Amino acid sequence: MTTFWFIVIAFLWTGYFVLEGFDFGVGALMPVLARGEAERRQVLRTIGPVWDGNEVWLITAIGAMFAAFPAWYAGFLSQFYLAAVMVVLALIVRGVGLEWRGKVRARETPLVDAAIVTGSVLPAFLWGAIFGNVLFASAFATVMGGLLSLGLALVHGAVFVALKTKGPVRARARELAWVAGVVLVPVVAFALWRLDAWPAYVAMATYAAGVALVWGGREGWAFACTAVTIVATTAATFLALHPEPLPGLTVESAASAPYTLTILTWIGLIALPGVIAYQAWTYWVFRRRLTAPEVLLESRSA
Amino acid sequence: MDALDLARWQFGVTTVYHFLFVPLTIGLGVFVAGLQTAWYRTGKEHYLTLTKFFGKLFLINFAMGVVTGIVQEFQFGMNWSEYSIFVGDVFGAPLALEALLAFFLESTFLGLWIFGWDKLPKKLHLATIWAAVIGSNLSAYFILAANAWMKHPVGYEVVDGKARMTDLWAVLTNSTALAQVPHVVAGSFVVAGGFVLAVAGYRILRERNATGLIPRRKDFADVTAPMRREVDMWRAALRGALVMTAIAGAIVALTGDMSGQLLHTQQPMKLAAAEGLRHDTAGAPFSPVPGIEIPNMLSLLSAHDPNAVVQGIDDIQQRLVAQFGPGDYVPNLPIVYLSFRVMIVFGLATVGLAFLGLFLTRGRGRRARPVPTWFARLCVLALPLPIAAIISGWLLSEIGRQPWTVQGELLTAASVSPGVSLTEVAISLGLFTLVYGVLTVAEAILLIRHVKAGPDEPMPAVVSDDTERRVPTLMY
Numbered sequence: 001m002t003t004f005w006f007i008v009i010a011f012l013w014t015g016y017f018v019l020e021g022f023d024f025g026v027g028a029l030m031p032v033l034a035r036g037e038a039e040r041r042q043v044l045r046t047i048g049p050v051w052d053g054n055e056v057w058l059i060t061a062i063g064a065m066f067a068a069f070p071a072w073y074a075g076f077l078s079q080f081y082l083a084a085v086m087v088v089l090a091l092i093v094r095g096v097g098l099e100w101r102g103k104v105r106a107r108e109t110p111l112v113d114a115a116i117v118t119g120s121v122l123p124a125f126l127w128g129a130i131f132g133n134v135l136f137a138s139a140f141a142t143v144m145g146g147l148l149s150l151g152l153a154l155v156h157g158a159v160f161v162a163l164k165t166k167g168p169v170r171a172r173a174r175e176l177a178w179v180a181g182v183v184l185v186p187v188v189a190f191a192l193w194r195l196d197a198w199p200a201y202v203a204m205a206t207y208a209a210g211v212a213l214v215w216g217g218r219e220g221w222a223f224a225c226t227a228v229t230i231v232a233t234t235a236a237t238f239l240a241l242h243p244e245p246l247p248g249l250t251v252e253s254a255a256s257a258p259y260t261l262t263i264l265t266w267i268g269l270i271a272l273p274g275v276i277a278y279q280a281w282t283y284w285v286f287r288r289r290l291t292a293p294e295v296l297l298e299s300r301s302a
Numbered sequence: 303m304d305a306l307d308l309a310r311w312q313f314g315v316t317t318v319y320h321f322l323f324v325p326l327t328i329g330l331g332v333f334v335a336g337l338q339t340a341w342y343r344t345g346k347e348h349y350l351t352l353t354k355f356f357g358k359l360f361l362i363n364f365a366m367g368v369v370t371g372i373v374q375e376f377q378f379g380m381n382w383s384e385y386s387i388f389v390g391d392v393f394g395a396p397l398a399l400e401a402l403l404a405f406f407l408e409s410t411f412l413g414l415w416i417f418g419w420d421k422l423p424k425k426l427h428l429a430t431i432w433a434a435v436i437g438s439n440l441s442a443y444f445i446l447a448a449n450a451w452m453k454h455p456v457g458y459e460v461v462d463g464k465a466r467m468t469d470l471w472a473v474l475t476n477s478t479a480l481a482q483v484p485h486v487v488a489g490s491f492v493v494a495g496g497f498v499l500a501v502a503g504y505r506i507l508r509e510r511n512a513t514g515l516i517p518r519r520k521d522f523a524d525v526t527a528p529m530r531r532e533v534d535m536w537r538a539a540l541r542g543a544l545v546m547t548a549i550a551g552a553i554v555a556l557t558g559d560m561s562g563q564l565l566h567t568q569q570p571m572k573l574a575a576a577e578g579l580r581h582d583t584a585g586a587p588f589s590p591v592p593g594i595e596i597p598n599m600l601s602l603l604s605a606h607d608p609n610a611v612v613q614g615i616d617d618i619q620q621r622l623v624a625q626f627g628p629g630d631y632v633p634n635l636p637i638v639y640l641s642f643r644v645m646i647v648f649g650l651a652t653v654g655l656a657f658l659g660l661f662l663t664r665g666r667g668r669r670a671r672p673v674p675t676w677f678a679r680l681c682v683l684a685l686p687l688p689i690a691a692i693i694s695g696w697l698l699s700e701i702g703r704q705p706w707t708v709q710g711e712l713l714t715a716a717s718v719s720p721g722v723s724l725t726e727v728a729i730s731l732g733l734f735t736l737v738y739g740v741l742t743v744a745e746a747i748l749l750i751r752h753v754k755a756g757p758d759e760p761m762p763a764v765v766s767d768d769t770e771r772r773v774p775t776l777m778y
Contacts, residue, residue, distance in 0.1 A: 049414060051413075052409040052410075052413055053410035055372075055409070056401060059401045060406070062376065063400065066397055067390065070389070070394060073386055074378075077380045077383070082729065084376055084380055089737055093741075095368055096365050096366065096744075099362070100362065100744075256394070257461075257466045260392075260395055264398060271402045275406045275410075278406075278410055285422065298417075299420045300416055301354060301361060301419065
């Protein structure tokens with residue numbers, strides 16, 4: 001049961017990194033990919049309807065850790081205290097920035113954009129840094145972990161923009177995705193090699209395939225590949241975290257009692273498929289590629 | 303000053319801020335959904351205008367509720383690791399359920415609502431806002447059930463120094479939760495009602511200023527038809543808020559009474575501290591303001607028996623020392639005493655305002671009475687009342703529980719993270735206070751700006767020959 005719940009936690013983190021991964025990438029690359037206000041809106045609009053729902057994967061992962069492994073939850077957040085403070089502050093300014101951007105005056109948008117960019121880059125780096133530190137406990141590993149997660153988020157995000165837009169933004173995103181992908185090869189290859197688990201090698205292969213596919217203009221398949229890269233990287237990380245998710249703490253000793261785990265299992269089994277279904281439906285509703293003019297004209301509550 | 307004090311300050315600061323935004327989210331979301339439903343049912347354009355207008359205000363505030371909530375989810379583990387380890391088995395479950403069942407629903411469907419206006423069929427689009435607000439309200443239930451467990455722990459046993467859940471159903475149907483959830487949720491509707499009253503009141507004053515109706519005339523019989531329709535629109539919003547506040551206010555009073563009785567048996571110290579009652583007293587009095595005492599009232603309120611014995615602070619302290627060993631088991635008396643009164647007086651004042659407003663604006667169709675100008679002004683001025691009331695209620699509830707995090711089981715002093723240094727907590731407290739402060743001011747500015755600007759779409763009724771009459775320059 002504890003192993004099963006460890007897998008559930010890993011699954012929730014995976015969902016978070018895959019979904020928020022491209023949110024972070026889009027937020028971080030917005031000033032690079034867009035020329036002018038219309039294109040900036042176009043870029044941000046690709047994640048507009050979904051980013052908040054994506055972030056709930058983190059809240060659920062943290063909440064589920066609290067319920068299923070209280071000592072892991074408590075140790076994880078109190079040991080990485082200042083990093084957690086930075087992550088949360090970054091998520092605050094980014095969330096507020098994304099929600100308020102359409103509601104501030106034109107001269108205030110640069111400030112909001114700065115909040116969105118900082119709030120995207122910082123957590124994308126910090127999550128990898130935190131997990132790198134847990135696994136290898138060295139400053140070098142912390143930086144490499146951070147670069148890996150930030151790098152994957154950037155490529156994933158650029159591919160996502162290429163997949164979701166039309167016009168010049170799409171061309172720029174596609175180019176940036178494969179160029180950044182190639183530039184980041186040493187970092188990604190080294191970090192994944194150090195993780196040294198079979199999913200890490202899967203991640204290497206899909207990363208290479210993703211970069212090649214976006215270069216070749218197959219954006220849908222490229223996005224699938226970068227998504228699988230993040231899934232496999234997270235899987236490799238959690239394989240390495242098992243059975244000791246924090247130094248000196250075993251999964252077994254951190255776990256809640258069987259009664260709580262059983263109840264959570266039933267509720268999770270009933271609720272999670274529903275969540276995945278309606279989130280998938282959201283992506284279906286907003287499946288069309290966006291152009292800059294149409295984003296300016298669309299009717300929305302913002 | 304040590305890490306414990308700062309950690310408590312941090313929890314207090316971040317939670318009170320969170321509690322500024324979330325009640326408004328909960329109540330205003332339902333109000334907006336109600337407006338959109340009215341538009342869907344009647345097809346009247348002004349309901350759509352109101353939906354979009356209040357929807358925008360709702361979204362400005364919603365963002366702050368969400369982001370300050372992330373901190374809450376992290377904070378237990380960061381500052382209160384001993385607490386988290388002790389309670390995780392029980393307390394974590396409602397938190398996980400909140401995320402899984404409520405937050406996903408709220409966030410996903412709100413995204414669909416914001417961007418779905420021209421992508422979804424009308425009916426389905428209406429359903430998305432309802433799904434989102436159901437998520438918000440459901441989240442209130444789960445988090446308040448978790449909070450109620452800290453005041454009145456049930457459905458658990460302590461094994462190896464940790465609480466272990468034995469009965470989730472008992473946790474979710476805790477008598478404390480069943481009184482607290484409707485009390486806080488209805489309180490949130492009062493806050494949102496007060497907010498809409500202030501906004502609608504302001505808009506009514508503004509439209510009248512624009513027509514020169516103030517201060518020369520008392521009624522608006524002479525107002526041109528389009529102008530009148532515009533005032534009618536805000537009158538409709540005001541009336542809706544009055545109904546919402548009145549109904550919710552009645553529920554707040556009723557469930558407040560239930561909570562008071564539960565205090566009598568479950569948290570006698572909080573009750574004694576709220577009244578400043580020193581000794582066990584039969585037929586205890588109640589003083590709504592210092593100096594005035596209503597004999598036997600506290601006994602009547604808390605036990606529904608004018609002669610019931612209400613335990614006093616000093617006597618409870620002695621009993622707790624006998625039970626748990628030496629220590630100070632008395633919460634901060636001035637704060638608890640004061641917040642109890644602010645909650646009751648300001649809360650009742652808001653509800654009184656709502657009933658007064660319903661009376662003043664009674665009548666339908668041609669007999670509908672206009673909103674008196676002085677009442678519109680009163681609505682604007684009353685905005686801080688429900689907010690102060692709900693914050694005070696929260697302070698009473700949480701500070702009154704001290705020195706326990708889990709009543710009778712775990713002291714706050716034993717809950718704090720042992721490995722986190724004073725410096726670390728000081729840095730995070732400083733940063734959170736700064737960022738929250740700045741963002742709260744920014745939210746207030748954004749709200750005020752959008753209220754002043756009014757609805758985006760020109761109202762069809764306004765486009766007529768009379769437009770010249772309301773040249774914008776008159777308004778500034």
